[in-house]
Amino acid sequence: MSTSRKWYAPYISPLDPCPPLSPIAYETPAQLYLGFQPQGLEQFSPFDALVHGTLWPALFTPYTNPYQSKKRGEF
Amino acid sequence: MWYYEKKLQYPVRVGICSPKLAKFLIEQYGGTDGELAAALRYLNQRYTIPSRVIGLLNDIGTEEFAHLEMIATMVYKLTKDATPEQLKEAGLGDHYVDHGKSVYYHNAAGQKFDMGLQSKGDPIADLYEDIAAEEKARSTYQWIINLSDDPQINDALGFLRERENVHSQRFREAVELLKEEQGQKRVF
Numbered sequence: 439m440s441t442s443r444k445w446y447a448p449y450i451s452p453l454d455p456c457p458p459l460s461p462i463a464y465e466t467p468a469q470l471y472l473g474f475q476p477q478g479l480e481q482f483s484p485f486d487a488l489v490h491g492t493l494w495p496a497l498f499t500p501y502t503n504p505y506q507s508k509k510r511g512e513f
Numbered sequence: 514m515w516y517y518e519k520k521l522q523y524p525v526r527v528g529i530c531s532p533k534l535a536k537f538l539i540e541q542y543g544g545t546d547g548e549l550a551a552a553l554r555y556l557n558q559r560y561t562i563p564s565r566v567i568g569l570l571n572d573i574g575t576e577e578f579a580h581l582e583m584i585a586t587m588v589y590k591l592t593k594d595a596t597p598e599q600l601k602e603a604g605l606g607d608h609y610v611d612h613g614k615s616v617y618y619h620n621a622a623g624q625k626f627d628m629g630l631q632s633k634g635d636p637i638a639d640l641y642e643d644i645a646a647e648e649k650a651r652s653t654y655q656w657i658i659n660l661s662d663d664p665q666i667n668d669a670l671g672f673l674r675e676r677e678n679v680h681s682q683r684f685r686e687a688v689e690l691l692k693e694e695q696g697q698k699r700v701f
């Protein structure tokens with residue numbers, strides 16, 4: 439199962455003017471991994487599909503502010 | 514910082530005196546998908562991309578400047594000996610009034626270089642942009658080759674076109690690197 443968010447640690451100089459912000463998050467949403475969408479993929483109910491913006495849970499990649507969670511480097 | 518080597522990446526020979534071709538070539542000099550835009554885009558995107566991909570953007574961005582220089586050489590060779598009348602016939606009358614015989618950053622249609630460079634600060638979005646840009650630069654070379662009767666220019670344009678293929682491939686590999694899950698081995 440692919441993760442939709444990854445982290446990397448940029449180079450930090452001892453001479454940087456501001457306290458380091460690390461790691462940094464970047465998004466790798468589900469469509470990067472799915473390839474050609476397989477047939478018979480699991481579906482949301484019509485109501486949930488409307489709410490989620492997609493019929494397929496496999497394509498549902500919600501976004502949250504990565505810098506708001508207490509533990510950085512995690513989801 | 515950069516070191517400069519005082520030679521072209523690939524030899525530029527121009528066999529036919531055709532100032533008209535310069536007007537087409539200028540697309541790769543100052544056009545949206547031209548070499549200047551590519552160089553500036555990659556060198557600019559370096560700062561907000563994961564560390565393992567910075568070197569790639571640095572290398573390709575630098576190479577694009579070498580391509581820019583080849584295009585400039587072609588344009589210069591095709592226009593330096595033309596009379597104002599010949600430039601006018603080649604559709605370069607406006608260019609001559611504006612810039613004389615200097616090479617200039619605009620596209621084949623005469624529009625000034627557009628600073629609307631793509632840089633989104635999202636690694637995946639930027640790399641996909643770069644893949645698309647390389648494919649567009651590849652097609653531009655194809656369209657210019659289709660318009661050109663000069664086998665020597667076409668030889669150099671063929672080289673430049675092939676470099677776009679290589680760059681596209683490298684950016685696609687970069688996407689795969691960024692897609693990798695932590696601690697997972699890569700399979701070649």
Ligand SMILES: [Fe+2]
Nearest residue numbers: 551676677680
């Ligand atoms: Fe390129």
